[in-house]
Amino acid sequence: MRPEILTPLYQSVQVLPKIGPKLAGLLGRLTRGTDGDEARVIDLLFHRPYSLIDRQRQPGAANAVDGEIATFELHIDQHMAPPPGNKRLPYRVTGHDRTGEMDLVFFHAHAAYLEKTLPVGEIRYVSGTVEWFRNIPQMVHPDHIVSAEDFAVMPLVEPVYPMTGGLSRKVFGRAVSFAVDLVPKLPEWLDKTVLEPRNWPEFQQALIQLHNPKALSDLEPTSPHHSRLAYDELLATQLALAITRQKMKKQKGVSREFSGNTGRKIIAALPFSLTHSQTTAIAQIQADLRKPERMLRLLQGDVGSGKTLVGLMAMADVVEAGFQAGFMAPTELLARQHFQTMQPLCAAAGLRIAILTGKDKQSHRKAVIAGLEAGEIDILVGTHALFQESVAFRDLALIVVDEQHRFGVHQRLALSAKGIAVDVLVMTATPIPRTLVLTYFGDMDVSKLMEKPAGRQPIDTRSVSQERIDDVITGLQRALANGQKAYWVCPLVEEAEILELTSAEERFAALKSVFGDGIGLVHGRMTPAEKDAAMASFKSGETRILVATTVIEVGVDVPDATIMVVEHAERFGLSQLHQLRGRVGRSTGKSSCILLYKAPLGETAKARLNILRETEDGFRIAEEDLRLRGEGEVLGVRQSGAPTFRIADLQVHADLLEMARKEARLILQRDPDMQTQRGRDLRILLYLFGLDEAIRYLKAG
Incomplete structure (x- = not known):
C-alpha cells in the first residue's frame, strides 16, 4: 500500500x-x-x-526593442473592431504610456471580453513580445493583461517548460x-x-x-535544489536495483540440461552462417543456462547484427531441457514481425511457437492460454499482454525481452514471477555505454554482437539543407522508377502550434500529390490494425514510400527498402538517427540515408550529423550521443515515451550516481528489510519515484 x-x-x-x-x-x-x-x-x-522568461524589463513604448519580451504600463485609449464580415483583419486596442503609443492586436477576438479586460480610460499592465509595425510598437496577443493590484503580485520571472x-x-x-x-x-x-x-x-x-526559478543559475542542474532532487531519484533507482539483486541472489537458479541438437537444427535451416560474435554470445548464454544460478544477461547488438537469432537459440536450448520460453517485444508490430521470422526456423527444429498480443480475438486468446498451460506451446511471442494474470505458463524457464528500455524494471519483475527461477535475457539494438548499463540494468552480464551479417554494404549517409527538398523529391522519383522503396520520417504526427516542423500527416499529403497512391502513412496515434495494414502494404510493395514518425525506429524489417529520408534531422538524437538509418541497408543492395536539416544548425546538431556521416559503429555513436545529449536520448526512451530519469542528468550527475550506488548497498547491508525508521522513510522515496515493485520484493522476503 x-x-x-x-x-x-x-x-x-x-x-x-x-x-x-x-x-x-x-x-x-x-x-x-x-x-x-x-x-x-x-x-x-x-x-x-x-528556461526563463524575464518580464522585469519596462522600457516604455517608444524604447521597446523589436522581438524582445517586455512589460508596459498602458493607458487604454480606444478599441477598433474590424469591419463586419471581414474576420481576417485583427481587432486593435490602442494605448499609450509616458513615452509614446502602442497597439495591442487580437485575431478572432471576442469584443465583449476585450472591452471588459481592457476598459477604455483605465491603466492596464501588459506583457509579451514586441513587434514594430509601420513605426508603431505593437503586441500580438499579449501573454498577460492585468490591473495594477494584480501586477503587484504577478511573478515577473516565469519558468519555461x-x-x-x-x-x-x-x-x-x-x-x-x-x-x-x-x-x-x-x-x-x-x-x-x-x-x-x-x-x-x-x-x-x-x-x-x-x-x-529567480535567475538562470536556478535552472542549472548543479544548483543545490536540482542536485538534491537528482540524488533522490538516483538513490531510489539504485536502491530498487539493489533490492532486486538481493532478491535474485536469494532465489536459487535451476541448471538446464540440453545437448544443443534443437539449436543445431535451427542453424542448419539458416541461409547464412553465424558471425563470430553470435557464436560467442550463444556459448556464453548456454554456459549461464547450465549453471544452477539465475541468468540475467544483457545482449547488446547494433542494428541488423542478428540478436533475434541468438535469443531464439537460447529459447531452443531451454525447450530442449523440458521447459517453456517467452519472447517479449515492445510493440504489436514488432511482436508479429519476430513471430514471422522465427516461425519457419521453429518449424525446422520441431518447436511449437505461438503469438499473443492485446488485439487478438477472444477465441485465439483462449486457445493460446489453454495450450500454454497444458504445455502444448514451447515458445510464446507477445507484447505486454504476456503480463496479464490470465496468462499462465506450465513451466516458464526463460524470458527474452527485446528492447528492454521500453519496459521498466516493473515489467521485468512481473514476468519473472510467472515461473520459478526464471532466467532473463534482455536484448537491445541501442549500444549502451557502460555507465548506462550499470544505471539501468544493475550488475548484469553483458554480451555484445559486434559484426553485421556478411554481404551488407555501408549506407551512403548525406546531410542536405531543407531548402533542397525539391531535389530530394526528384531523386526519389528516379529511385522509385527503378523499383526502390523509401521511408520518409517526420518528427511530429500533426502540426504543433509552437514548433515549425513538418508533421507526418502534412508531409504525407504533400508527397501524395507527387506520388499518388503509392504512398503509405504510419504513426503512433493510429490503431495497431491501421499500423499493421500500412506496414503490410509497404512490405508487399503495394506502397513504395512510407511516411512515418519514429514508430519505425526499432526492429521494423523491410529488406528491400533502400532509402531513408529523415526530415528535421537536427531534432533527433544521434542514437535515434542511427536506429532510423538501420531500417535500410538490410540486404546486399546499395542503400542511402538523407538527413534533411533546417539551417542554421547549432554546434551540437552539426556535430551529430557529422558523426553519422563518418561512422556506422553504433558503440561509438552511443558514446558520442551520451556526451552530446544525455542518457534519456541514448536509450531512445525520451522519444519512445518510456520513463527515463526525470530530474537527474547522467552527464552532470555521474558523481551522484556513484555516491547513490554505494549508499544503496550500505543501506541494505545495515537494514536488509528496511524496517528501521530510516528504512521506512526510504520506502516513501521508492513510492515517490514509482519503484514500489521493489518494496513488494522486500515484503516477499
Whole structure:
C-alpha cells in the first residue's frame, strides 16, 4: 500500500482548478509520454523547466526593442473592431504610456471580453513580445493583461517548460503552481552527512525552488535544489536495483540440461552462417543456462547484427531441457514481425511457437492460454499482454525481452514471477555505454554482437539543407522508377502550434500529390490494425514510400527498402538517427540515408550529423550521443515515451550516481528489510519515484 502521505501527489490532475479530462489527457501525453493516460499531480512536479522568461524589463513604448519580451504600463485609449464580415483583419486596442503609443492586436477576438479586460480610460499592465509595425510598437496577443493590484503580485520571472501541441504555456504554468501547493512535508530520508556539506534543501523546498526559478543559475542542474532532487531519484533507482539483486541472489537458479541438437537444427535451416560474435554470445548464454544460478544477461547488438537469432537459440536450448520460453517485444508490430521470422526456423527444429498480443480475438486468446498451460506451446511471442494474470505458463524457464528500455524494471519483475527461477535475457539494438548499463540494468552480464551479417554494404549517409527538398523529391522519383522503396520520417504526427516542423500527416499529403497512391502513412496515434495494414502494404510493395514518425525506429524489417529520408534531422538524437538509418541497408543492395536539416544548425546538431556521416559503429555513436545529449536520448526512451530519469542528468550527475550506488548497498547491508525508521522513510522515496515493485520484493522476503 502506498503511504497515505503521498496520496495528494498520485491524484489525477483533474483535482487542480480548471483542469478537465481533455487537459488531463494532454498533460499526460506531455509528462508521461503516453496517449490516453491522464497526468497525475506528481507528473507535473517532475516536469522540469528548461528556461526563463524575464518580464522585469519596462522600457516604455517608444524604447521597446523589436522581438524582445517586455512589460508596459498602458493607458487604454480606444478599441477598433474590424469591419463586419471581414474576420481576417485583427481587432486593435490602442494605448499609450509616458513615452509614446502602442497597439495591442487580437485575431478572432471576442469584443465583449476585450472591452471588459481592457476598459477604455483605465491603466492596464501588459506583457509579451514586441513587434514594430509601420513605426508603431505593437503586441500580438499579449501573454498577460492585468490591473495594477494584480501586477503587484504577478511573478515577473516565469519558468519555461517543454510543451506539446494543444497546450498553452499559461495553462501549464498555472497547473504547476497549484500542483506545488499540494506537496506535503515529507520525512527526511537523506543522511545529514550527505545534506549539510552540500547545502541541499529538504525535498519539499527543493521542488518549490525547481518551479520558481529567480535567475538562470536556478535552472542549472548543479544548483543545490536540482542536485538534491537528482540524488533522490538516483538513490531510489539504485536502491530498487539493489533490492532486486538481493532478491535474485536469494532465489536459487535451476541448471538446464540440453545437448544443443534443437539449436543445431535451427542453424542448419539458416541461409547464412553465424558471425563470430553470435557464436560467442550463444556459448556464453548456454554456459549461464547450465549453471544452477539465475541468468540475467544483457545482449547488446547494433542494428541488423542478428540478436533475434541468438535469443531464439537460447529459447531452443531451454525447450530442449523440458521447459517453456517467452519472447517479449515492445510493440504489436514488432511482436508479429519476430513471430514471422522465427516461425519457419521453429518449424525446422520441431518447436511449437505461438503469438499473443492485446488485439487478438477472444477465441485465439483462449486457445493460446489453454495450450500454454497444458504445455502444448514451447515458445510464446507477445507484447505486454504476456503480463496479464490470465496468462499462465506450465513451466516458464526463460524470458527474452527485446528492447528492454521500453519496459521498466516493473515489467521485468512481473514476468519473472510467472515461473520459478526464471532466467532473463534482455536484448537491445541501442549500444549502451557502460555507465548506462550499470544505471539501468544493475550488475548484469553483458554480451555484445559486434559484426553485421556478411554481404551488407555501408549506407551512403548525406546531410542536405531543407531548402533542397525539391531535389530530394526528384531523386526519389528516379529511385522509385527503378523499383526502390523509401521511408520518409517526420518528427511530429500533426502540426504543433509552437514548433515549425513538418508533421507526418502534412508531409504525407504533400508527397501524395507527387506520388499518388503509392504512398503509405504510419504513426503512433493510429490503431495497431491501421499500423499493421500500412506496414503490410509497404512490405508487399503495394506502397513504395512510407511516411512515418519514429514508430519505425526499432526492429521494423523491410529488406528491400533502400532509402531513408529523415526530415528535421537536427531534432533527433544521434542514437535515434542511427536506429532510423538501420531500417535500410538490410540486404546486399546499395542503400542511402538523407538527413534533411533546417539551417542554421547549432554546434551540437552539426556535430551529430557529422558523426553519422563518418561512422556506422553504433558503440561509438552511443558514446558520442551520451556526451552530446544525455542518457534519456541514448536509450531512445525520451522519444519512445518510456520513463527515463526525470530530474537527474547522467552527464552532470555521474558523481551522484556513484555516491547513490554505494549508499544503496550500505543501506541494505545495515537494514536488509528496511524496517528501521530510516528504512521506512526510504520506502516513501521508492513510492515517490514509482519503484514500489521493489518494496513488494522486500515484503516477499
